[in-house]
Amino acid sequence: MAIxxxxxxxxxxxxxxxxxxxxxxxxxxxxPTLGHLDPLFIxxxxxxxxxxxxxxxxxxxxxxxxxxxxxxxxxxxFVNLVEPGDKVLVCVNGVFxxxxxxxxxxxxxxxxxxxxxxxxxxxxxxxxxxxKANSDVKILAFVHAETSTGALSDAQxxxxxxxxxxxxxxxxxxxxxxxxxLLVDKWQADAVYSGSQKCLxxxxxxxxxxxxxxxxxxxxxxxxxxxxxxxxxxxxxxxWGEGGKRAYHHTAxxxxxYGLHESLVMLQDEGLDNAWQRHAAMHGALAAGLEALGxxxxxxxxxxxxxxxxxxxxxxxxxxxxxQYLLANYDLxxxxxxxxxxxxxWRIGLMGYSxxxxxxxxxxxxxxxxxxxxxxxxxxxxxxxxxxxxxx
Amino acid sequence: MAIxxxxxxxxxxxxxxxxxxxxxxxxxxxxPTLGHLDPLFIxxxxxxxxxxxxxxxxxxxxxxxxxxxxxxxxxxxFVNLVEPGDKVLVCVNGVFxxxxxxxxxxxxxxxxxxxxxxxxxxxxxxxxxxxKANSDVKILAFVHAETSTGALSDAQxxxxxxxxxxxxxxxxxxxxxxxxxLLVDKWQADAVYSGSQKCLxxxxxxxxxxxxxxxxxxxxxxxxxxxxxxxxxxxxxxxWGEGGKRAYHHTAxxxxxYGLHESLVMLQDEGLDNAWQRHAAMHGALAAGLEALGxxxxxxxxxxxxxxxxxxxxxxxxxxxxxQYLLANYDLxxxxxxxxxxxxxWRIGLMGYSxxxxxxxxxxxxxxxxxxxxxxxxxxxxxxxxxxxxxx
Numbered sequence: 046m047a048i049x050x051x052x053x054x055x056x057x058x059x060x061x062x063x064x065x066x067x068x069x070x071x072x073x074x075x076x077p078t079l080g081h082l083d084p085l086f087i088x089x090x091x092x093x094x095x096x097x098x099x100x101x102x103x104x105x106x107x108x109x110x111x112x113x114x115x116x117x118x119x120x121x122x123f124v125n126l127v128e129p130g131d132k133v134l135v136c137v138n139g140v141f142x143x144x145x146x147x148x149x150x151x152x153x154x155x156x157x158x159x160x161x162x163x164x165x166x167x168x169x170x171x172x173x174x175x176x177k178a179n180s181d182v183k184i185l186a187f188v189h190a191e192t193s194t195g196a197l198s199d200a201q202x203x204x205x206x207x208x209x210x211x212x213x214x215x216x217x218x219x220x221x222x223x224x225x226x227l228l229v230d231k232w233q234a235d236a237v238y239s240g241s242q243k244c245l246x247x248x249x250x251x252x253x254x255x256x257x258x259x260x261x262x263x264x265x266x267x268x269x270x271x272x273x274x275x276x277x278x279x280x281x282x283x284x285w286g287e288g289g290k291r292a293y294h295h296t297a298x299x300x301x302x303y304g305l306h307e308s309l310v311m312l313q314d315e316g317l318d319n320a321w322q323r324h325a326a327m328h329g330a331l332a333a334g335l336e337a338l339g340x341x342x343x344x345x346x347x348x349x350x351x352x353x354x355x356x357x358x359x360x361x362x363x364x365x366x367x368x369q370y371l372l373a374n375y376d377l378x379x380x381x382x383x384x385x386x387x388x389x390x391w392r393i394g395l396m397g398y399s400x401x402x403x404x405x406x407x408x409x410x411x412x413x414x415x416x417x418x419x420x421x422x423x424x425x426x427x428x429x430x431x432x433x434x435x436x437x
Numbered sequence: 438m439a440i441x442x443x444x445x446x447x448x449x450x451x452x453x454x455x456x457x458x459x460x461x462x463x464x465x466x467x468x469p470t471l472g473h474l475d476p477l478f479i480x481x482x483x484x485x486x487x488x489x490x491x492x493x494x495x496x497x498x499x500x501x502x503x504x505x506x507x508x509x510x511x512x513x514x515f516v517n518l519v520e521p522g523d524k525v526l527v528c529v530n531g532v533f534x535x536x537x538x539x540x541x542x543x544x545x546x547x548x549x550x551x552x553x554x555x556x557x558x559x560x561x562x563x564x565x566x567x568x569k570a571n572s573d574v575k576i577l578a579f580v581h582a583e584t585s586t587g588a589l590s591d592a593q594x595x596x597x598x599x600x601x602x603x604x605x606x607x608x609x610x611x612x613x614x615x616x617x618x619l620l621v622d623k624w625q626a627d628a629v630y631s632g633s634q635k636c637l638x639x640x641x642x643x644x645x646x647x648x649x650x651x652x653x654x655x656x657x658x659x660x661x662x663x664x665x666x667x668x669x670x671x672x673x674x675x676x677w678g679e680g681g682k683r684a685y686h687h688t689a690x691x692x693x694x695y696g697l698h699e700s701l702v703m704l705q706d707e708g709l710d711n712a713w714q715r716h717a718a719m720h721g722a723l724a725a726g727l728e729a730l731g732x733x734x735x736x737x738x739x740x741x742x743x744x745x746x747x748x749x750x751x752x753x754x755x756x757x758x759x760x761q762y763l764l765a766n767y768d769l770x771x772x773x774x775x776x777x778x779x780x781x782x783w784r785i786g787l788m789g790y791s792x793x794x795x796x797x798x799x800x801x802x803x804x805x806x807x808x809x810x811x812x813x814x815x816x817x818x819x820x821x822x823x824x825x826x827x828x829x
Contacts, residue, residue: 047705048488050461051481051698055469063691066470069442074466074692077447078458078640080770089443096440112642113505116687117667147666242688248470250504250642250690272664273516274539275509293775295508296634298642299455300466301693306443313439378472383685 056372057399059408060380061192061353062220063242063249064396066304070247073307074300081297089306090285090297096309100222100245100317101237101255103229107278108255109285110305112298115219115240118252120148121276122215122236125256125264126184129153133184134175134212136167136203140193140384141217145186152272157182163385164343164355167198169206176210185212190221192243193383195355195392196344197225204232213260219243222253223312224324224352224396235260241301244324244352246397247308250301308397324351326436327400331393334409334432338416338423343390352400354393355386362416364388370415377411405432448764449791451800452772453584453745454612455634455641456788458696462639465699466692473689481698482677482689488701492614492637492709493629493647495621499670500647501677502633502697504690507611510630510644512540513668514607517648517656518576518628521545525576526567526604528559528595532585532776533609537578544664549574555777556747558740559590561598568602577604582613584635585775587747587784588736589617596624605652611635614645615704616716616744616788627652633693636716636744638789639700642693700789716743718828719792723785726801726824730808730815735782744792746785747778754808756780762807769803797824 058065079086090109097108111118123145127133131154135145138161149156159175161167167187176182185207189200200216207214213235221227223244229237235257242249256264256278264271264278271277275295283292312320328351332342335356343355358364364381368391371377380392393408406429413425450457471478482501489500503510515537519525523546527537530553541548551567553559559579568574577599581592592608599606605627613619615636621629627649634641648656648670656663656670663669667687675684704712720743724734727748735747750756756773760783763769772784785800798821805817 048484048702050465050702051468051484051695053469053471053477053481053695056471056475058470058472060472062688063470063472066692071467071469071692073442075463076443077445077463078450078455079445079448080450080452080455081641083448083764083770085445089445092440092443113509113667114687114690117505117509120665120667144666151662151664151666240688248690248692249473249688250693270543272543273512274536274543275505275512295506296454296632296641298506298640298693300458300463300640300696301642301690303443303445304692310440310442372475378475 054376056376056378057404057407058378059394059399059404060378061392061394062240062396064246064394064399066248067246067311067398069311070304070307073303074248076303078299081299082291082293086299087291093302093306093309096313097253100309100312101229102227102231103255105229105255105257107261107282110302111252111254111276112295113252114250115238115252117276118238118240118254119144119217120273121254121278122238123148123152124271124273124276125278126213126215126236126260127152127154128267128269131183132157132179132181133186134159134179134182136161136172136187138165138167138194138196139163139188139191141188141191164194164196166196166348167203169199169202172203173206176206182210182212184215186215188217189227190218190225190350190353192220192353194343194386195350195353196348197350200234201232204234208233213263220350220353223320225350226321229255241305244397245308245312247304248301250298251305324395324400327351327395327405328354329435330402330432331395331405333435334405334428337428337431338409338413352394352396354395355390356393357390359416359421362419362421366419367415370418371411375407375411377407446768449769449796449799451786451791451796452770453784453786454632454788456638456786456791458640459638459703459790461703462696462699465695466640468695470691473691474683474685478691479683485694485698485701488705489645492701492704493621494619494623495647497621497647497649499653499674502694503644503646503668504687505644506642507630507632507644509668510632510646511536511609512665513646513670514628514630515540515544516663516665516668517670518605518607518652519544519546520659520661523575524549524571524573525578526551526571526574528553528564528579530557530559530586530588531555531580531583533580533583556586556588556735558588559595561591561594564595565598568598574602574604576607578607580609581619582610582617582742582745584612584745586735586778587742587745588740589742592626593624596626600625605655612742612745615712617742618713621647633697636789637700637704639696640693642690643697716787716792719787719797720746721827722794722824723787723797725827726797726820729820729823730801730805744786744788746787747782748785749782751808751813754811754813759807762810763803767799767803769799
């Protein structure tokens with residue numbers, strides 16, 4: 046009747062996130078808890094802001110982690126920038142664009158949606174048409190890296206369109222940060238949110254956000270209070286702001302922030318360029334291996350996210366049975382399809398610490414075995430050779 | 438220029454939370470991360486719900502941890518139950534009653550406030566008068582254990598008043614859970630939220646909540662969508678609900694939940710009655726010791742929270758200098774006053790793992806030393822003897 050301590054096995058996480066958490070980060074989580082107003086903790090918060098500015102490539106003062114998962118980071122961007130009656134243009138090419146629309150309407154605003162096929166990038170020309178047709182759009186919102194499909198959109202072009210048509214941009218960078226170039230200042234993005242559990246290889250639960258000066262000005266000039274007390278950036282700034290009096294807002298998730306700090310130190314030490322190159326190289330190896338197994342990609346090559354690989358499940362191979370086989374026999378997790386792609390695709394993550402050859406070798410071996418057990422015919426050894434050849 | 442890993446010292450946390458985190462819980466945080474849809478993780482979620490039902494003393498099906506701190510738990514209760522135009526009666530006897538009013542108004546509803554002196558409990562007779570005068574009140578909201586003052590209110594009587602006047606109750610139990618009796622079903626409370634970092638001795642960042650069937654019926658019959666997507670219980674239930682299809686909503690904070698599970702296992706093993714008795718006994722010892730030092734309490738004895746002791750700073754003793762002395766010389770944190778009580782009081786926490794004689798001895802010794810260094814005269818040895826005598 047009594048419940049015992051929980052001891053999870055060590056899985057290899059190659060789904061859409063959480064990714065494998067580096068042992069250094071797991072160790073950091075268990076360090077002694079400090080008070081959330083302790084001067085040493087506040088010093089760590091300042092370092093975390095500095096490290097996040099590097100990860101976002103921004104000098105935005107308002108750059109910090111929201112004390113909740115990426116969905117709350119998304120909501121923080123919308124509830125702070127959107128007021129009742131506003132018009133927001135939302136690009137939809139997967140699950141997370143739809144979630145943005147939910148956020149817009151719950152703010153009492155109007156969402157104008159521009160749809161694109163799932164698995165394709167957002168097409169800037171179509172967005173420009175929509176901006177021309179809706180001159181009163183206050184915000185253009187889009188997903189940089191669609192985790193539900195693996196498509197990478199041209200955030201630079203889309204942010205430029207927002208500027209051209211006098212709109213602010215909201216950018217979902219949950220899966221892009223640390224995995225592909227994300228240059229907030231250069232692209233002049235206005236509000237960007239990410240997540241801890243993707244290419245940062247940290248545990249899930251925190252959402253880094255950054256707001257441009259233009260976005261801050263809009264927040265400060267709001268006519269209505271932000272509908273969320275917990276996510277009101279005016280209040281959060283009182284706790285996280287430089288030189289402020291560190292006014293108590295909510296109790297920060299102290300130990301989770303130790304993990305984020307450690308993951309950002311590791312990103313700093315590796316260097317963003319190196320991290321991006323590593324993700325690209327590992328994607329190249331995985332793609333060659335999967336193609337040798339006869340598996341094809343949902344997204345065309347030039348729009349693919351290296352860190353999130355959506356591939357079609359071969360005919361005759363069972364989705365759930367295969368994933369269960371990998372989990373039961375290899376402690377290996379890959380992701381199922383979401384929304385329109387459920388049952389049709391797998392999503393194979395190569396995020397952060399998961400993006401290494403050891404994981405790719407395991408996946409190719411285990412997946413080949415699981416599919417061969419179902420009557421499909423493929424050869425793991427030649428797939429592995431194809432993967433390794435890309436790195437030679 | 439490069440930032441290094443953060444290695445915090447080991448503090449003794451006797452402020453208003455976070456409290457000392459038990460080593461077993463710190464160790465649990467660093468266990469291997471599982472995917473948030475992994476069957477083993479889902480089994481752990483089910484156990485966590487069972488353990489939370491015990492901690493809340495409820496059989497409410499909708500009992501789970503919100504993936505964010507207590508402030509988000511508060512917001513979850515309000516945004517799910519309150520609709521625009523509703524009238525909510527809010528009892529205010531400290532900081533957190535005021536925060537409830539912020540939540541009500543941001544929902545587009547009307548808050549009727551009933552004020553009580555800071556440091557006093559909510560007075561049921563005054564609440565009944567207000568309920569009589571406002572027959573259209575939909576919800577009665579109050580703080581069971583006011584962390585800003587250390588006052589304990591009679592939640593049973595207040596929930597009964599809500600029922601008598603056909604209102605739902607929202608109860609802030611952030612600091613009460615695990616430290617004093619909290620009997621959700623017996624008292625017929627409708628929506629109750631707590632926090633992980635108080636008497637559960639877990640790290641901050643999670644907010645257990647529970648909703649009665651009556652509350653769930655109100656949520657399901659809403660005319661407007663819940664204004665927060667992240668906190669919409671209809672959607673959260675799709676992930677946490679029994680027998681459901683475990684629909685993806687947001688990525689759960691996996692490792693933080695390991696910590697909560699461990700802390701709840703420890704509460705189960707100790708037993709709620711024993712935990713309540715331990716907090717009461719340690720409070721008795723601390724109070725005897727502090728009084729021997731010539732320090733007096735803000736709250737009268739019969740309304741005091743054992744786990745949060747607000748005491749007046751003696752004349753001639755400096756607030757900040759004393760707290761800095763304790764931190765610098767003893768790695769010991771106590772809390773400052775909040776709001777109207779800032780600069781006038783200290784808040785000394787005896788929550789969860791912090792509620793042990795070792796901590797009380799350290800505090801009495803360190804505080805006496807810090808005050809004597811400022812020209813105040815007191816004797817640590819006799820204070821410690823007075824504290825120990827209460828346990829004999």
